[in-house]
Amino acid sequence: xxxxxYANAPESKAIANISPSYGLFIGGKFVDPKKGKSFSTxxxxxxxxxxxxxxxxxxxxxxxVKSARAAYTKIWSKMPAKERGKYLYRIARIMxxxxxxxxxxxxxxxxxxxxxxxxxxxxxxxxxxFYHAGWAxxxxxxxxxxxxxxxxxxxxxxxxxxPLLMLAWKIAPALAAGNTVxxxxxxTTPLSALLFAQVCQQAGLPDGVVNIVTGDGITGAALVxxxxxxxxxxxxxxxxxKAIARSISATKKTAxxxxxxxxxxxxxxxxxxxxxVEGIVNGIFFNQGHVCCAGSRLIIQENVADExxxxxxxxxxxxxxxxxxxxxxxxxxxxxxxxxxxxxxxxKTGDAEGANRWSPDVKLPTKGFWYPPTIFTGVTQSHRIAxxxxxxxxxxxxxxxxxxxxxxxxxxxxxxxSAGIWSDKGAKVLWAAKQLKAGVIWSNTxxxxxxxxxxxxxxxxxxxxxxxxxxxxxxxxSDSKVNK
Amino acid sequence: MRKASYLAMLAGADFIxxxxxxxxxxxxxxxxxxxxxxxxDYFTLTGEKIGVKPAxxxxxxxxxxxxxxxxxxxxxEQWLTPDLFRIGASALLNDLLMQRMKLRTxxxxxxxxxxxx
Amino acid sequence: xxxxxxxxxxxxxxxxxxPRSESGRVYEIKGANKKFLANPALASRKDFRDAVxxxxxxxxxxxxxxxxxxxxxxxxxxxxxxxxxxxFVEEISALEGVTTKVAKLQVAEAIDTWVWYSGWCDKLSSxxxxxxxVSGPFYNFTTPEALGVIALFAEGKPSLLGAVRTLAPVxxxxxxxxLIASESYPLPAITLGEVIATSDVPGGVVNILTGKTxxxxxxxxxxxxxxxxxxxxxxxxxxxxIKLVGADNLKRISRFAPANHPERILSFMEHKTIWHPIGx
Numbered sequence: 044x045x046x047x048x049y050a051n052a053p054e055s056k057a058i059a060n061i062s063p064s065y066g067l068f069i070g071g072k073f074v075d076p077k078k079g080k081s082f083s084t085x086x087x088x089x090x091x092x093x094x095x096x097x098x099x100x101x102x103x104x105x106x107x108v109k110s111a112r113a114a115y116t117k118i119w120s121k122m123p124a125k126e127r128g129k130y131l132y133r134i135a136r137i138m139x140x141x142x143x144x145x146x147x148x149x150x151x152x153x154x155x156x157x158x159x160x161x162x163x164x165x166x167x168x169x170x171x172x173f174y175h176a177g178w179a180x181x182x183x184x185x186x187x188x189x190x191x192x193x194x195x196x197x198x199x200x201x202x203x204x205x206p207l208l209m210l211a212w213k214i215a216p217a218l219a220a221g222n223t224v225x226x227x228x229x230x231t232t233p234l235s236a237l238l239f240a241q242v243c244q245q246a247g248l249p250d251g252v253v254n255i256v257t258g259d260g261i262t263g264a265a266l267v268x269x270x271x272x273x274x275x276x277x278x279x280x281x282x283x284x285k286a287i288a289r290s291i292s293a294t295k296k297t298a299x300x301x302x303x304x305x306x307x308x309x310x311x312x313x314x315x316x317x318x319x320v321e322g323i324v325n326g327i328f329f330n331q332g333h334v335c336c337a338g339s340r341l342i343i344q345e346n347v348a349d350e351x352x353x354x355x356x357x358x359x360x361x362x363x364x365x366x367x368x369x370x371x372x373x374x375x376x377x378x379x380x381x382x383x384x385x386x387x388x389x390x391k392t393g394d395a396e397g398a399n400r401w402s403p404d405v406k407l408p409t410k411g412f413w414y415p416p417t418i419f420t421g422v423t424q425s426h427r428i429a430x431x432x433x434x435x436x437x438x439x440x441x442x443x444x445x446x447x448x449x450x451x452x453x454x455x456x457x458x459x460x461s462a463g464i465w466s467d468k469g470a471k472v473l474w475a476a477k478q479l480k481a482g483v484i485w486s487n488t489x490x491x492x493x494x495x496x497x498x499x500x501x502x503x504x505x506x507x508x509x510x511x512x513x514x515x516x517x518x519x520x521s522d523s524k525v526n527k
Numbered sequence: 528m529r530k531a532s533y534l535a536m537l538a539g540a541d542f543i544x545x546x547x548x549x550x551x552x553x554x555x556x557x558x559x560x561x562x563x564x565x566x567x568d569y570f571t572l573t574g575e576k577i578g579v580k581p582a583x584x585x586x587x588x589x590x591x592x593x594x595x596x597x598x599x600x601x602x603x604e605q606w607l608t609p610d611l612f613r614i615g616a617s618a619l620l621n622d623l624l625m626q627r628m629k630l631r632t633x634x635x636x637x638x639x640x641x642x643x644x
Numbered sequence: 645x646x647x648x649x650x651x652x653x654x655x656x657x658x659x660x661x662x663p664r665s666e667s668g669r670v671y672e673i674k675g676a677n678k679k680f681l682a683n684p685a686l687a688s689r690k691d692f693r694d695a696v697x698x699x700x701x702x703x704x705x706x707x708x709x710x711x712x713x714x715x716x717x718x719x720x721x722x723x724x725x726x727x728x729x730x731x732f733v734e735e736i737s738a739l740e741g742v743t744t745k746v747a748k749l750q751v752a753e754a755i756d757t758w759v760w761y762s763g764w765c766d767k768l769s770s771x772x773x774x775x776x777x778v779s780g781p782f783y784n785f786t787t788p789e790a791l792g793v794i795a796l797f798a799e800g801k802p803s804l805l806g807a808v809r810t811l812a813p814v815x816x817x818x819x820x821x822x823l824i825a826s827e828s829y830p831l832p833a834i835t836l837g838e839v840i841a842t843s844d845v846p847g848g849v850v851n852i853l854t855g856k857t858x859x860x861x862x863x864x865x866x867x868x869x870x871x872x873x874x875x876x877x878x879x880x881x882x883x884x885x886i887k888l889v890g891a892d893n894l895k896r897i898s899r900f901a902p903a904n905h906p907e908r909i910l911s912f913m914e915h916k917t918i919w920h921p922i923g924x
Contacts, residue, residue: 047599047607125756128763132719170712177715177763184771184906317564361600446924473783473922495711495766512770 052370054157059147061234067097067257068240070110071250077102082259084233087154088367088376088411096233099256104225104265107254111196111223112271114251119223120193122249128179131218133246135172141242142169145235149207150367152234154376154412155330157368167492168211171510174494175215178515182220185512191519193221194297195273198266201236202279203229203378204333204434210236212509213276214253215494220518222274225254227266231379233257267291274298276517278335280432281458281503295526299507299517301335301499303432304460307453308338308489309475311446312347314465318487320354323438326463326489328362328416331375332436333382335504336461338489340429341418341440342452348442352420360403362416374436377412386414386435393419393428398439424455432458446471450478459501463489482508528558532565542578548615553583559594563601576605582615588626591619654684654830656691656854657837659698660847666690671855673831676741684830687855689863692822695851696869699793699820702848707790707818711766718762718815720843722755728839729755732804735832740801754808760904761812768817772910781922788913790818791896792871795864797857798833799877800826807833810874813908815849819872822851824864826877830854857882865889872896872912 064081066073080098085091099107119127138145145168146160155164182191197217201209206228217224228236240255256262260283267275267290277287278301291298308326310319326338343351367375377383394400398419407413414435422429422439429439443449453462462481464472472486482500485491492498497511507517535543543562545554552558559581566577579602585591591614598606606612621641628636655662669686685691706714725732729751736747768788776784794814799806807823814821825833837852853860857877864870865886873895875883887897898911 047595047604049596125760129759132759136719136723173712173715173719174766177765177767179763180760181763181767181906186771470921470923473920474924477922495770512767 049371051366053366054147054150054161054368054370056147056151056368058144059151060144061094061148061151063094065094065096065233065237065257067099067103067107068237068243068253068255069103069107069251070254071244071248073240076100077106082230084152084231086151086411087231087378088408090410090412093151094234096237096257099227099258099262101265103256103258104262104269107225107256108196108198108266108269108271110251111225111254114249115193115196115223118249119218119252120221124180124182124221127218127221128176130246130248130252131172131176131179131215134242134248135169135176137242137245138165138169138172138239141238142166145207145238147368148238149232149235150375152232153203153206154367154378155333156372156375158370158372159330159375164205164208167494168207171208171211171215171494175219178216179219179221182515182519185515187516187519188522191220194518194520195222196271197222197224197274197276197518198269198272199224199226199276200263200266200279201226201228203232204330204335206232207235207239209278210239212278212498216509216514217276217518218252220515222518223252223254225256225266225272227256227258227263230257230259264290270294272296274517277301281505284505285503297517297526299499299509300505301507301509302460302503302505303434303458304335304337304500304504305340305430305432305456305458306336306338306461306463306481307340307342307449307456307479308463309443309449309453309465310341310343310347310351311449311464311466311468311471311475312344313467313471314347315467315487316347316351316354319465320351320358322463322465322485322487322489323351323355324358324362327438328359328374328436329490331377331414333378333434334490335432336483336490336498337434338461338463339433339438340422340453341438342449343440343442344449345442345444352440355418356401356403359416359418362403362405364405364413364415365408374416377414377435380412382434383412383414386433386437389427389431389433390417390419390435390437393422393426393437393439396426396428398422398426398428424452430456446475450475454478454480457503460504461485461500528561529565532562533569536565536569536575536577540577542580542613544580544615545582548582548584550583554581554585554594554615556593556597559597560601563598563606566606567602570602576611578611578613579606580613580615585614585616586618587622588619591616591623652682654682654834654854656685656687656695657834657841657850657852658691658695658848659702659851660841660845662837662841663691665855666694673739673828675738677738681738682831684834684854687853687860689860691853691855692860692863692867695822695853696793696867698848699822699851700869702846703790703793703818703820705846706815706820706849709818711768714816714818715762715765717844718758718765718812721839721845722758722762724839724843725751725755725758725836728835732832732835735835736802736804739803739829739831750802750805754805757805757808757812757904761816761909764813764816764906764909768906768909768913771906772913772915776917778919783920783922784917786915786917788817788910789916791912791914792819793869794819794821794872794874794912795867795870796821796823796874797864797877798823798826800829803829804832804836806876807836809902809904809908810876811836811850813904814872814874814912815845817909817913819912820849820851822853822864822870824857824860824877825852825854827855827857861886862889865895866892868893870895872898874912875899
């Protein structure tokens with residue numbers, strides 16, 4: 044037996060430079076909230092205070108929307124498209140320059156492992172700006188008519204699971220299409236958005252084109268309900284998405300919604316098992332399972348179920364849970380006490396309803412919010428853990444006998460965001476992909492994202508797509524749809 | 528790779544090795560991963576432990592450490608012994624010596640200070 | 645006494661390096677004011693042959709890089725060119741005899757042309773690819789692919805912009821290129837080579853030759869490794885000649901209107917359609 048323990052591999056915090064406080068970013072400047080209120084943001088890995096950020100209320104939202112409208116009317120809608128594109132290119136390039144700084148801030152504020160922020164979140168976010176910069180002056184080729192028009196001012200609300208990436212998914216296409224924005228970051232993860240505001244300043248972006256108002260759900264509601272925005276773009280829970288749809292129902296506002304999911308990850312008997320196990324682990328434990336498109340239901344063909352589960356458990360025992368700033372870490376902190384409570388509550392129903400819980404032996408840190416990687420076997424479709432989005436590192440395992448049964452179980456949900464297919468037979472993969480009611484289907488892979496690839500869900504997973512040519516549609520007027 | 532590994536093990540090999548080490552590409556991470564998976568699965572099936580020897584392209588201490596990590600994460604700690612894992616390399620030794628010099632002295636070493644024989 | 649200028653030697657750009665012509669020949673270029681400017685290389689058929697070898701060898705690596713990577717590199721060319729604007733402005737003014745103001749506009753447009761085509765790299769299959777709804781249980785999709793090695797005859801005036809607007813679209817599509825600079829206005833094309841050489845463009849993806857169009861023309865037209873030609877800098881007679889000779893390997897030969905257009909990219913691409921059955 045050998046003693047081959049890994050040394051710690053800490054990433055330095057020094058590059059982060061987080062201010063003790065931040066104002067709201069309105070009209071190209073950081074300003075104090077009108078009522079002078081602020082709130083704290085902490086590091087969920089150790090509950091330490093990171094900063095106090097401004098609390099935006101209705102009057103601040105109003106100021107931001109006014110600023111966005113003025114910028115739209117006087118500057119942005121008049122600017123030649125290729126110049127608009129060049130601002131976006133600048134933003135992309137500066138994000139690449141400051142990539143390490145962004146990654147560290149993101150990990151400290153969100154709790155996700157530094158390897159993820161550094162290798163996934165931040166590069167993808169910069170790539171989104173680079174990709175959409177290229178569309179700005181090519182909209183007439185995008186299949187939306189000869190002279191597609193922007194909408195005006197867009198109100199955008201993003202979640203805490205991929206703070207900077209979700210900001211990029213919202214702001215990049217909006218600006219490329221010629222709109223101006225007011226964006227409200229999630230309550231627990233405001234910092235990378237505020238850093239992004241600094242990038243806008245460095246890029247010389249005209250004042251008011253991007254406005255960032257930090258706050259909570261009330262701030263968000265004020266933005267959704269503001270009479271002078273033309274569109275709402277929201278990523279978050281299905282529950283809030285429906286509330287937004289109701290709020291805007293009598294208005295002329297359009298909306299795109301990226302909501303929840305309960306994706307099925309189907310492993311067929313002819314799958315490459317070792318690869319499938321990696322895909323399963325990535326599907327549910329990447330980003331602590333805080334992923335709308337997480338493969339949270341593993342559905343295995345019966346005759347390979349035992350083999351897959353045995354390998355899966357062995358693989359899960361190798362998952363390193365701990366300090367997100369350590370480059371060895373695989374699974375970081377749960378983003379908030381609130382989210383941890385939710386995970387615990389729904390998981391307990393798994394035990395109560397008769398499923399079999401298993402976690403590897405992990406030593407969780409004493410401070411901060413943590414949950415071990417967990418699977419439940421013996422799950423049936425009616426269990427809450429098979430129907431409800433847990434949004435944590437908890438996997439529900441079911442089985443199937445025939446491919447038709449696999450599809451039936453996979454589609455038996457009001458969600459329809461994503462799905463995974465593991466099989467070495469091409470025709471079978473394409474057949475399954477055709478049957479699955481999901482907006483994003485990963486075959487023999489999982490959790491792959493690219494600015495050129497449209498992302499979005501069927502059914503209650505939302506409205507519209509983000510990314511790719513299709514994603515532009517949400518930010519341009521339609522030739523055909525009428526807004527009464 | 529996996530098939531070849533199984534054939535060799537079923538034929539009675541005690542060790543499976545990538546190649547002589549003088550061809551390229553040779554012991555890349557994906558290749559070694561598959562061989563370690565084969566050896567691991569063979570152990571589950573038969574209880575027999577077969578050794579793995581990657582050779583070719585492992586030039587630096589960092590490369591070697593990556594190989595050891597692969598072994599630990601795939602086949603397991605039991606394989607971290609010369610009876611079950613060896614690295615076929617020539618240039619590696621001098622790099623290892625230079626790394627040890629750096630550990631000892633605190634500054635970067637030079638190839639002039641290690642002999643080629 | 646002020647310091648004497650160190651005048652540039654204008655060499656060829658082949659395989660990422662700047663060699664002289666293997667023939668050792670040069671020719672004289674005078675500015676619009678009839679004053680001596682430079683002795684650029686007079687490329688021979690062997691220089692052209694070497695350029696094709698370099699372009700052929702570099703092409704598959706370029707085509708297989710991600711579209712995002714190609715886009716980043718084309719944007720980098722714009723960044724580096726922006727940094728050298730003044731150098732180009734001086735060169736264009738001296739060569740073409742235009743004012744600094746006019747030269748500046750040309751350089752700005754050349755930079756913007758790189759930015760424009762950079763943005764197309766990862767969007768080509770969005771406008772020219774498709775999944776086709778065939779009537780049968782088949783997944784069928786069409787995707788654009790790089791053509792190969794493209795020869796470009798740059799226009800004389802505008803001397804920089806003319807070169808850039810033929811080169812950028814060809815690179816965006818994943819092709820490698822051999823740019824034959826205008827015989828009378830060659831200098832900015834070589835300075836462009838310096839920009840390319842410092843922009844992370846892999847060696848051989850772009851090659852630039854200066855020399856006599858009439859001498860190189862038959863070799864370009866007949867070389868069986870050249871897959872496509874942009875005849876912007878040729879007159880009608882030369883274009884007809886190259887079309888006649890180029891028929892031997894069915895070269896894809898085009899002349900374009902000056903404006904930027906995705907067709908300038910797609911004309912030097914192939915379209916591949918793939919079928920795969922759907923079924924258990």
